[in-house]
Amino acid sequence: MSGLVVKAHRPWLSRLLLALMVLAGVVGGWSLYEYGRYRAGYDGIAAEQERDQLAATLDERDDEVRELREKVAVLERAAQVERQAYDEVKASLLVLQDEMLELNEELAFYRGIVSPRQAAEGLQLQSFRLEPNGLVRGYRYKIVLTQVLKNTRSTYGKVKLRLEGMADGRSRVLGLADVSQKKVSELDYRFKYFQALEGNIELPKGFKPQRVAIQVLPRGKSKSAIEKTFDWHGEERSIDVGKREKPKTGKTERED
Secondary structure, X not given: OOOOOOOOOOXXXXXXXXXXXXXXXXXXXXXXXXXXXXXXXXXXXXXXXXXXXXXXXXXXXXXXXXXXXXXXXXXXXXXXXHHHHHHHHHHHXXXXXXXXXXXXXXXXXXXXXXXXXXXXXXXXXXXXXEEEOOOOOEEEEEEEXXXXXXXXXXXXXXXEEEEEEEEOOEEEEEEXXXXXXXXXXXXXXXXXXXXXEEEEEEOOOOEEEEEEEEEEEEOOOOOOOEEEEEXXXXXXXXXXXXXXXXXXXXXXXXXX
């Protein structure tokens, strides 16, 4: 009989030993890693507690930021309401100021009619108003004529309006017919106490107005004409006749 040796073949045992060796290496490596961190002063439990504390602090800060944002939104809405209320009050105040100015003008107007001692006798050019009418180069005028109450007779006549200005570098004078749609050259008036003459004008392109001249021509031998010249202020609501009057003779100051 030959020297034949029979050995049992166990492949699973080799695999088990290999797995145990790998596991031992991993455990050993992890242990060395933790030991190194421990030696360096790292505490896993303390680190976990610190993370939890930081997370709680972060949540608190998030809540505070949310509350602050809500407060800011409330304050912004309140500021917006206050600004809107201020704008409304400001607009109302401007309207009231305009109304007060108009009432004062009307009061002065009627005082001039009913107080002969304070007003000049005879026919008067009480006021002249010129303001934009919303159209391009368009304006609306209003001429008010009066005479005091002690004059019981009606007065009548004509009113002429002319514009003095520049066009193409030259002086130019336009009559009412040149700037009105109805091509009316003069206005008729007839009244006992007062009358308002109103209408619209449209300036030609290239014409730069400088002055407005109003001429009142009453009929009758004892009646004298009235002529007043005003600097052009188309943006103004009203022109004070007494302060804007220019003498007939002499040079007038030019406006650019």
